[in-house]
Amino acid sequence: MNRKYRKTVIAGNWKMNKTPSETKEFMQQFKAILPKGRWCDVALCVPAVCIPAAVRAMRETRVGIGAENCNANASGAYTGEIATNMLVDAGCKYVIIGHSERRAMGETDADVNAKVLAALEAGLTPIMCCGESLEQREAGITDEHIAMQIKLGLQNVSEDKIRKVVIAYEPIWAIGTGKTATPEQAQEVCMNIRAVVRKLYASKNARAISILYGGSMNEKNAFELLAQPDIDGGLIGGASLVPEKFVQIIEAANQPTA
Numbered sequence: 001m002n003r004k005y006r007k008t009v010i011a012g013n014w015k016m017n018k019t020p021s022e023t024k025e026f027m028q029q030f031k032a033i034l035p036k037g038r039w040c041d042v043a044l045c046v047p048a049v050c051i052p053a054a055v056r057a058m059r060e061t062r063v064g065i066g067a068e069n070c071n072a073n074a075s076g077a078y079t080g081e082i083a084t085n086m087l088v089d090a091g092c093k094y095v096i097i098g099h100s101e102r103r104a105m106g107e108t109d110a111d112v113n114a115k116v117l118a119a120l121e122a123g124l125t126p127i128m129c130c131g132e133s134l135e136q137r138e139a140g141i142t143d144e145h146i147a148m149q150i151k152l153g154l155q156n157v158s159e160d161k162i163r164k165v166v167i168a169y170e171p172i173w174a175i176g177t178g179k180t181a182t183p184e185q186a187q188e189v190c191m192n193i194r195a196v197v198r199k200l201y202a203s204k205n206a207r208a209i210s211i212l213y214g215g216s217m218n219e220k221n222a223f224e225l226l227a228q229p230d231i232d233g234g235l236i237g238g239a240s241l242v243p244e245k246f247v248q249i250i251e252a253a254n255q256p257t258a
Ligand code: PEP
Pocket: 013, 015, 170, 174, 175, 176, 177, 178, 214, 215, 216, 217, 235, 236, 237, 238, 239
């Protein structure tokens, strides 16, 4: 982290877990133990049907609620889809875009790019995910693969909007597997992502963009990961489902930075 230049963001991704009633219960417990300090932004991205309960419960707190996906179109015949203006109206501040689990369902870099543009247009903070598979890492093409995801995902994002984008580096082999990238591995990729952003935008903007690590981040390994200079926070799946664990990760973000 480097709080001098950029925001620290701790974001939860609930995936397809918890009902609206369970959301209410979680939020009550979470609110009761939420650290008071303002050292990082906290987001919880929840299933669409849980958004109203989450927004209601977190009103007047510093926790921003987000969605786990959106559609890039403004409205129309897209049965089952949710537009960005609907998310804004429901009280969302964030939206996860391009999670590897959605890419595995067929989402392309072009889809990711269209969604990032739509989210920015609506005033949402897109958390744009990228990450390599184990095969790609073993073939030595991690950097090339991620550079391509970043370049395609950010196409036509203007210089004045790039600081609104949060990038999450999530090695696919580390998601939900209990296998975390080492702090050094995660730092190296996050530093390279910033270098890609620096080639596309002014260096002051590359320096200001928050890059998160995700992949089995938990209350035990968060401190070390967050101590890396280019890791500005975490996107947390499993550990964000338990209030005590999620709070411990938020607390790990309260450490001195370079
Ligand atoms: C995720 O879903 O984005 C994620 C990182 O999951 P987990 O923390 O469970 O590996």
